[in-house]
Amino acid sequence: MPIKHKALNxxxxxxxxxxxxxxxxxxxxxxxxxxxxIIDNIIKSENSNNYxxxxxxxxGLSEKEILxxxxxxxxxxxxxxIAINRMLDLVEFCKKIGYKNA
Amino acid sequence: MLIHLCNEExxxxxxxxxxxxxLDDIKSKTYKSTSRDNVVKYIHLYLSSFLHISxxxxxxxxxxxxxxxxxxxxxxxxxxxxxxxxxxxxxDNKDDTLLWNYEGRTWYIWCHELASKYGWSIEYIxxxxxxxxxxxxxxxxxxxxxxxxxxxxxxENAYVYNENTKKSDFKPLDRPEWMQEHKKHKESATxxxxxxxxxxxxxxxxxxxxx
Numbered sequence: 648m649p650i651k652h653k654a655l656n657x658x659x660x661x662x663x664x665x666x667x668x669x670x671x672x673x674x675x676x677x678x679x680x681x682x683x684x685i686i687d688n689i690i691k692s693e694n695s696n697n698y699x700x701x702x703x704x705x706x707g708l709s710e711k712e713i714l715x716x717x718x719x720x721x722x723x724x725x726x727x728x729i730a731i732n733r734m735l736d737l738v739e740f741c742k743k744i745g746y747k748n749a
Numbered sequence: 750m751l752i753h754l755c756n757e758e759x760x761x762x763x764x765x766x767x768x769x770x771x772l773d774d775i776k777s778k779t780y781k782s783t784s785r786d787n788v789v790k791y792i793h794l795y796l797s798s799f800l801h802i803s804x805x806x807x808x809x810x811x812x813x814x815x816x817x818x819x820x821x822x823x824x825x826x827x828x829x830x831x832x833x834x835x836x837x838x839x840x841d842n843k844d845d846t847l848l849w850n851y852e853g854r855t856w857y858i859w860c861h862e863l864a865s866k867y868g869w870s871i872e873y874i875x876x877x878x879x880x881x882x883x884x885x886x887x888x889x890x891x892x893x894x895x896x897x898x899x900x901x902x903x904x905e906n907a908y909v910y911n912e913n914t915k916k917s918d919f920k921p922l923d924r925p926e927w928m929q930e931h932k933k934h935k936e937s938a939t940x941x942x943x944x945x946x947x948x949x950x951x952x953x954x955x956x957x958x959x960x
Contacts, residue, residue, distance in 0.1 A: 658789045660812035665785060733813050740816045745780045746788055 652724075653707040655732050663704050663732065664741050666697045671738055678735055682726040698725070705732060750825060752800075752818055755810045759800055764826050766882045767875035770856045772799060772826060792819055799826075829880050833927040834887040862889050891928065898922050 655663060670692065672684035689698045702713055702721060705728040713721060741747075750761050764772055772795055779791040792815065793807045799822055807815060828835075863874045863882065866889050874882070901907050901922040908917035 654811045656808050656810060657792060657812040657815045658785070658808070661785045661789060736813060736816070744788065744792075746785075747783065 651706060651708075652728055652731055653705060655705070659704055660732065660737055661741070661746065663701055663734070664737055664746075666701045666704070667734070670697070676735070678730045679726065681735055682729040685729065686722070686725065701725070702728075705729075750821070752821055754800070754802070754814060754818055755806065759802075761800060761822065761825065764799065764879065765875060766859065766877040766879055767856055768799070769826055769879045770859060771853075774853075774855060776823065795819065796822065826879070828883055830884070832883050832887055834883065834890065836927040859886060862886060890925075894924060894928060898924075 653659075667685055670685045670688035672681060672688065675681045675684060686698070689695060699710060699713060702708070702725055703710060706713070706724065752759050752761060775791050775795045775798070779788060779795070782788045782791060793804050796802060796807055796815070796819060797804055800818075859882065860871055860874050863869060863877075863885065864871065867885075898921070902919075907920055907922070909920050910916075911918050
């Protein structure tokens with residue numbers, strides 16, 4: 648069963664940006680490459696907490712529900728929802744309004 | 750202009766002066782905000798004030814729709830002329846430290862200046878076109894500055910005695926940065942050296958031991 652997607656309002660979108668800001672790669676316009684590099688950076692940082700928190704935010708599922716799921720499914724959902732939530736546009740928007748992550 | 754938000758079509762018109770001043774203040778606060786909650790609060794406040802939409806409705810919309818509409822509204826309310834009066838200066842925000850400053854004072858400053866100069870009513874000023882209001886405000890400020898300069902030229906304080914030349918030098922009154930002339934690049938003057946200052950002897954060059 649596919650993991651459900653939750654549309655983000657502005658507050659949630661900025662929360663997602665805060666969670667992933669330090670893992671965002673530079674000079675990438677391709678959304679798949681962008682999502683992949685975020686995951687690479689999370690793996691390098693050895694801090695998976697923000698990865699799970701961002702999945703919770705984008706799916707509306709609880710931590711327990713996510714941990715019961717297949718890792719591959721979670722990975723695919725993460726990449727897909729990063730694209731659906733227009734993360735590249737979100738980064739651009741935050742730059743334009745001068746928003747720096749908390 | 751028609752915009753679409755959460756499956757609803759909304760007709761918007763450019764803000765008039767009073768609303769524009771209020772919205773511009775919120776826009777500045779958004780840029781200055783450092784916390785997520787404040788950024789969201791001010792963007793929602795901007796949109797709810799301008800579009801007359803409740804905050805609950807804005808919270809139910811996707812962020813991308815909100816961002817798009819926010820930019821449409823900012824574009825619509827941007828003055829059509831690049832007024833020099835809005836050029837950033839190093840002395841920006843000095844009003845924040847004034848004891849008599851308060852929230853929303855900007856509107857009263859504009860209203861006071863335009864009403865004193867032209868005798869218009871508050872309602873008339875509030876509904877003015879933004880470009881007209883800014884252009885007239887700039888003219889009022891320029892006129893005041895030139896009047897001050899005229900008074901300054903005739904005052905003793907404008908002349909400082911220079912002991913070296915035994916004369917008084919004129920010290921012009923400071924102008925706001927946006928009224929100052931652009932500094933032109935000065936061409937370097939031709940300098941003539943005395944023959945005695947030019948090095949003597951053969952000049953040794955690096956290539957093939959030429960002299």
